[in-house]
Structure formats: structure tokens, C-alpha cells
Amino acid sequence: MIKIENVRLYTGQEYFPNGCAVTDGAFVRYAGDSKGCPDAPGARAIDGKGGLMMPGFYNAHCHAAMTLERGVGSDLNLMDWLHQIFPIEDRLNAEHVYNGTRLAILEMLRRGTVAFADMYFFMDEVARAAVETGIRANICRGCTSMEGLDSTRDLYRAHEGAGDGLVKVYAGLHSEYLTTPEVAAYALQVAKELNTGIHVHVSETKSETDGCIERHGVTPVKYFDQIGLFERPTIAAHLVHVTDEDIQILARRGVYMAHNPASNLKLASGVARVSEMLDKGVRVALGTDGPSSNNVLDMLSDMRLASLLQKGVFGDPRLLPARQALTMATRTGAEALGYRDCGLIEAGLRADMILLDGHAENMLPGPDPLADAVYSAQGLNVTLTMVNGRMLYQDGKFLTLDEDEVKRKALESAKALRVL
């Protein structure tokens, strides 16, 4: 048991200026006002020093091992960038993915991320890195063929539920533009068979969306809906170029949108109509996308960006206010990734919590802690990250990985890939 006292607590629904949280194993036993805090004999006590305790972040779309390619091909057109990335990825092996993912996990844990949805290669290695370090990972391969999708069965058998439920395995479909209707239908079949979800890129760029209309006569959203894909729980990454009808479909089908504001700007894909989509009932989660198009895996930074963008680009400072942005990055993200008992600090749910330094100058004076969490806080203000009741990061120290070793191995892999 762990008892964290002397915090301002935001449970994801309620705010307690004098808060306290008690965990019991992987679960929250109590979260609320310090006056009602139960005795917890033998519990390890942690002084929160007036910091803001809140749910950790669920990164809804990532290609984590692309940390190894961070900084490659900046300021280029998409195709020119990909022509730099593809030869590097062609050299990738399992060890590289393990090393790159561990660097990403280190980066995410330090910045308060407790879970990530990952689409990449050699996904056994991602599962291994997640279980070893204690972070949640929803994994899939970004498949472009039936053979690729077939491997989802092995992945599922080997890792689904591993680490007391840390790992989830989804069927990964790269996108409409790199697959055929048969492959998309097969992704649905595999997801049904395994009773799991689907992770797919949808309507990231205008040319992709226009191309789908040319190829299939309908938008990517409608195309996937006609195939029946959204019958399964779906993470649809990007959704920048959508029609009003697309929005209706997404809302009706309960699709989880992974909004990636930084990546969408950097690759000049555009700005998604997030606030409008939320109003119309679409479930919007937040993602960083891979670190080679972002380039830092910091959900606090991207939560702020998401809110500022809606206000500035759609012309109303009231859009995507602090609480809505927080929900996007926490509870909705947990749901999107399939962690139904996560994303709120509430008795009986999993203990995935973080603490923001209440004495950091950028958090002062602090009349509105939730606004501060969205508009002022920075990833490096996180002082504690707990996943599934386990302390993974505290005050600059990682408790389940060796920081120096992780960095050294990542550099070795970057050299082997000729990034350096």
C-alpha cells in the first residue's frame, strides 16, 4: 500500500484542494479529501508537497522506436522525409526496436505518460520492454497484408494481458492507401476472432483522402465503415480531413480518434476539427505520433498545443477548455486503448497516477490548478509516475530501468542504423 498525502487532487472528475490517495496493490483504494482518508497501517507514505496529483497520460498513437530516427529529415516534404526514413527502417532488427522503445518509454515516463498505443515492427520487443518497465502498451503491427495480420494471432497469444494486464494486442491495419479492401476486411476478421480492437491511420492528409475517393468513391471513414471495421473498438489516428458525414459515422460507431496535433502540423497535414467533433459526440483521445515527426514524446506539451490550436485556428478562446483537454489525454485515452478500469483516480480503478511539481515557478501562483496543468505545466514538471500501483519514476530517478544503459543501447542502435 502507498499513501500519497499533501496533494491537490484532480481525479479526472472532481478536484480536492486538500487531497489524499491510497493505493492497494494495483488499485486505488481511496482518492478524495484528506479528511476522509482511511488509516492505512503499514502503507508507505509519500509527501506530495502540495503538487497536483492527476491521472497519468494515455498516448493514443505512437511509433515509439522511431526515437532512433529522431531528427532525421526535418523540414522536408513528406515524400522526401520518407525517402530518408525508409532505408533506415529497412535495416531495423528486433534489438533496435527493443532499444528504441526503451528510450521512448524512459522519455514518456519522465513526462507522465502511463500507457501508449504503438504501431510498428517487431512488436514482441515492445511488449517485452513494456512488461519489464511496467508501463502499459497497446501494441499492433502496422500491417499492409494478410500475412502480416496473421501474425497478430501469435502476438495476441504471446502477450495479451501480460504484466497483470499491462499489454493489450490490437489488430493493426496501416491505412486505406497501403491496403486493399480484402486486407481491411481480414483485419476485421482477425479482430473479431481475437475479440480485440483495431488500430489504423485514417484521413491524415488531404491527398490520402482525395485518393481514397478516387479509388473507392468514398472517404476513408466511409470506406472503413462500409467494410464494417468500426464494429470493433477502433483507434483511428489523425482524422484531419473529414466530412460532416464522416463525423456522424465516427460518433455513431463510437470510434476513438487519436488526435496528433504536433505531428499534423510538422508534416503539414493540417489541423483536425477536434472541438467540433467532440461537440458532435466523437470520442477524441490524444497522441504524440512517432518521435520522428513530433519530436518529443510529451503529452503535456501536446495537450496544450491541442487546446491552443482549436482556439486560435477556429477563432474562439472558449474552445477545448482545460477540463476537456485533460479528459482527452487521460480518461478517453484509457478507453481508446482498451484499459476500461483506468484513466480516473477512483477507488476500485487501477492506480495510474502522476504528480506535477506544485512549487515549479511556472505553476505559481496557482489560482486554477487545472488551467495550470494544461496551459502552464511542462513534461519535465512531472515528479512522480505510477502505473498499476507501482512507482516507475520519482524525482528524476527511474525505478524499473537503468537510464544510462537505456541511452547507451539506443545510441548503439542508432549507429548500427547509420542514423549517426
Place this chain on the structure above:
Amino acid sequence: MIKIENVRLYTGQEYFPNGCAVTDGAFVRYAGDSKGCPDAPGARAIDGKGGLMMPGFYNAHCHAAMTLERGVGSDLNLMDWLHQIFPIEDRLNAEHVYNGTRLAILEMLRRGTVAFADMYFFMDEVARAAVETGIRANICRGCTSMEGLDSTRDLYRAHEGAGDGLVKVYAGLHSEYLTTPEVAAYALQVAKELNTGIHVHVSETKSETDGCIERHGVTPVKYFDQIGLFERPTIAAHLVHVTDEDIQILARRGVYMAHNPASNLKLASGVARVSEMLDKGVRVALGTDGPSSNNVLDMLSDMRLASLLQKGVFGDPRLLPARQALTMATRTGAEALGYRDCGLIEAGLRADMILLDGHAENMLPGPDPLADAVYSAQGLNVTLTMVNGRMLYQDGKFLTLDEDEVKRKALESAKALRVL
């Protein structure tokens, strides 16, 4: 003398993978490859540990003491927000401004800012705080009357050049919409008389710009040009809503634009046409604006935002590439604030330099350090901030101010202002 070895050095023009810099008093004596580094007997040696040494940031538009109002009135329309801010500002006294400014300086130094252009009230206190802590400050009152502008003379006499040139005093004109043509002309007269520059808000919002056209028949840029304002060196903050003719005027007159991307989004003012304006010869510097509309004084964060916004909103990933963004935040900023011998790390110029942690996970693997500085680096990756040859911040410690005292005093002032 200080000798900083074992750095990757970006001077603002050239990059040296094995760099070294030597200071002599307030100036850079050598900056370049470590092989050519002169002997510096008696110099204090600092191991840069492979970090990226680069020019510090010049924040071209701020209202620093608004740290005290951080978090007030989030997610509101401009007028509703101002109705929360104005009663607080009405209670402001000199001590509050001193305390709020010191909190801002602490926040900026930790994040690599070496200078800021400040427009607020009780500016003697800002000068005092700057000289005491060793940061550069270009100060002005945001005047709305001739009487206000008259006080510029006293301010100039008392503080211009203070602290070995740290402080500069400009004539501050709030804006077109809060002044008359007579007041604007008087700002020009005062600036001429003192042989100094002017700092003014211009075309921040569409309604301001439309209003000026209604009132005076011309855009704010043309209005000020007709008054002759731009004959003096001018910092024009915002310039979000400009015409093609405005851009020509700004370029021809050598006006320094202070681009404030975060504030312009948060208040839903819009996105300035920065990349196009740079192409057409406008000198664009970068500002944070005040911390009550941003809400963190972090030039690295806003430099990244500026670049991402141009790419994403104007639809081309090649816009505002890394080097151009760096120049905006450093050398052009130094020029905008009137520090002509600052903004590059070059022998004979002032030593305003920072160091970014080369071992931070978000800076790895590091194939393109300048891209990393713009897209990956975060304010809290700064490990050293030097202004005018003097170490002000190193490895989490402030050398010229007492962090705990600054925070305590700021909280006292926030309470007195009834923010808390």
C-alpha cells in the same frame, strides 16, 4: 575568463561539432573548433559534457509581472478575460511588479532566455530586478497618454544602459486603439528626443484592425507609418492581421515584428503569416507575450510552436525551418531589442550563451542538433544560462537570486492582489 569545452557549438551562423568558447569579461574572446581554442591561463573551465551551446533567447514581447495573474480567466472571451485581469491590475503597486518580474526572470533564466522586452507598469522595478539578477531588459510603459509618455524621460535618465548595458529604455505606446494620433506622434517625438526605439502593439486582432480602418481609414500599420512612427527602431508586437501593403511597409521600414504564437492562439487572435513575411524581408523576432495569455515563459516551446504552425497552417513542411526559427529567437531578437552586439556567439560580441543538455533522452540520438534544438528540446533541458559573460543559472541553481525567496514573495503579492 571562462572556458567552456566539450560542446557542440552553434554560433548562430556556423556549427562546430567539437566546439569551445572562451569569454573575457562580458565578451566572447573565442568561439569555434576546439583545436583553435586559445590558451586561457587562469580561466575557469567548464565541461559542457557534449551539450549544445548556442546563443540565448531574446524574448521580444512580454509583460513579465503578469506571472502574478497566471491562470486567471482561462478559456474566456477576450473581454471576459480582461474584466478579470483589470481589477487585479488596478491593485498593482511597485512591490508587486518587482516580485512578479523576479518570478518571470527566474522562469526565463531557467529556460535559456537572456533578455526580454517588457511593457508594463512601475518599470523602475523591472529595471531594478533586471540589474540585480543580471538579465537584459528592454523596458517601456504601455502608455496611452502624453503624461505617460513624459515619464519615459525619467525612466530613460534613471536606467538607460544600467548594469553595463543590460537595461534599455524604449518609448512604449500601447496601441492604436487605446491612443489618439496626437499621443502616437508624441511617442515618436519622445523616442527621437531620447534617440531610442518604440515598442507598440499592432494588429493583434481582427476587430482592432477593422476598427482602425473605421476610425482612420487605414490599417494600423499604415496609420503608424503615416505618423512616422517607424522612423525610429520599432518593436511591433503581434501583426497577425496585415495586408500585403502592410508587409511591404514593414519590410521597407525595417520594423521588428514580435511574433507571439502561443498568445495569439490562446486568445484566438489567429496565426500570423510569419514565413511569408520573412520571405518578403520583414524582420521577425519571437516573443512569449505575458504569462497570463501563454502561460509559461519558454522561448524553446514557442520557437517550436512558431515553426510547427507555419508548416501546418500554411500547408508546407518546409516553412520556417530550424535555422530560420533559431535566428528569429536569437539574433533577430537581439537586434529588435537594440542589443546590437548580442545574439551571436562570436569573438568581440557580448557573451549571452546557453547550454542544452546533450544527454537528455529527447535530444538523442542527435543526427541534426539544430533540428533537435527547435523540434525536440524543451526549456527545462537548459543547463546553463550566461548573460554578458556572467553565469546566472547552472544545473538547477540560480547564481544571482534566491529561488525560494523569489517564489515566496511572488505568492505574497498574488495574495495581496487577491489572485489567490
